[in-house]
């Protein structure tokens with residue numbers, strides 16, 4: 605039977621979860637115009653929103669820097685998390701894991717420790733006020749040194765359970781290998797620290813295999829080029845690896861030429877655990893409701909599919925089982941009216 609077509613307003617009200625969104629790539633026009641008073645909507649689009657297509661991931665990443673420059677003071681950091689949580693509320697997201705790299709916010713003298721402290725403190729305040737649950741993932745970056753990766757791991761350990769739930773590696777996958785980072789991730793694995801890692805976006809299936817093997821990740825950020833290797837797809841299913849898929853960003857970086865050629869629907873129908881995410885809301889010019897709307901338009905997804913990917917996502921959230929159960933009932937309750 606064909607799915608009932610939902611309007612964008614109905615989709616906006618669907619309860620959702622999101623596990624892959626970068627704070628420093630998701631600042632709104634409202635936020636940025638506070639610090640750039642003469643910023644017009646068109647200048648915002650030109651400076652902060654990327655073109656429909658990028659040639660490489662490295663080129664795409666250059667669009668993150670202009671936003672990071674406005675995340676350097678305590679006031680800006682507090683404002684930024686409020687800004688993003690407001691966007692998540694507008695998507696009816698009830699649980700999210702937000703990521704950032706603490707080392708990228710030191711231009712005005714804050715230490716990475718202070719950065720995490722400020723953001724976890726401010727997020728907690730708005731979580732309570734707006735009845736939303738969010739946690740942070742702390743990122744090291746591919747071009748960082750071994751020492752910096754260990755520093756991020758230390759921060760994850762310190763703030764674990766106090767607003768931080770996991771460790772990630774982001775950055776230029778094609779430009780830098782995992783060698784500098786494998787020791788920090790192996791230590792994290794030994795200490796039972798949840799791990800996700802960006803892979804299989806700029807490079808192919810081999811990079812996902814290597815990331816699973818070397819970093820012991822339980823979730824993969826993107827992982828979409830796993831589609832190139834049927835054995836890897838089996839491995840993802842058998843080892844219950846979750847892919848945090850961000851379809852619009854993948855199309856923008858030209859991993860796939862069009863939305864309809866994106867393999868998300870194939871992963872889903874073959875039984876790989878997948879979630880739908882925005883990744884970089886500003887650079888991609890997307891929010892999660894629009895992303896769901898596209899999934900409906902292009903792949904005919906409806907309530908059942910959205911429910912299913914949110915259940916799979918909840919199963920792979922980096923929190924304990926009782927909290928996951930509570931989130932599943934929140935999801936089901938929110939869906940009753942549909």
Ligand SMILES: [Zn+2]
Pocket residue numbers: 624626774802825883
């Ligand atoms: Zn990402």
